[in-house]
Amino acid sequence: MRFTFASVLLFGFAAANTLKISLFAGQDCTSPTQTYTIGNLNQCHNTRSFGSLRQSKIAQTFFGQGLRIRTYSEPDCQGIPWESQLSDNLVCDGPTPGQLF
Incomplete structure (x- = not known):
């Protein structure tokens, strides 16, 4: 399944700080496509696939506030959701193999 649009949402409650999210075309963090610095929580950010x-x-x-990154298969935070916990370990993370957001 391939989605032509996607969206990213950092949700929860925190002070006004930021995090950087780098998006990649490949499922092993290859072929970078976009990078976002996000500071507004509970706000949808439309992305490319x-x-x-x-x-x-x-x-x-x-950290320690239950924040997560939630991605969706459609623009405006609609469609199939996928969540990732916050991690400062620079791990490559993504939806189920074969499913692009």
């Missing part, structure tokens, strides 16, 4: 993501530069105040 992606197969994986990597988090970095996460404000320490974001």
Whole structure:
């Protein structure tokens, strides 16, 4: 299944800080497509299609508050959701193999 659009949402409650999300076309964090610095929580950010993501530069105040990154298969935070926990370990993460968002 391939989605032509996607959206990313950081949801929860935290102080005004930021994190960086890098999106990749490949499911192993290859072929970078877009990078976002997100600071507004509970706000939808429309993106191009992606197969994986990597988090970095996460404000320490974001940890321990139950924050997650939620992606959707359609623009405006609609469609099939997928969630990722915050991690400062620079791991490659993404939807189920074969499913691009």
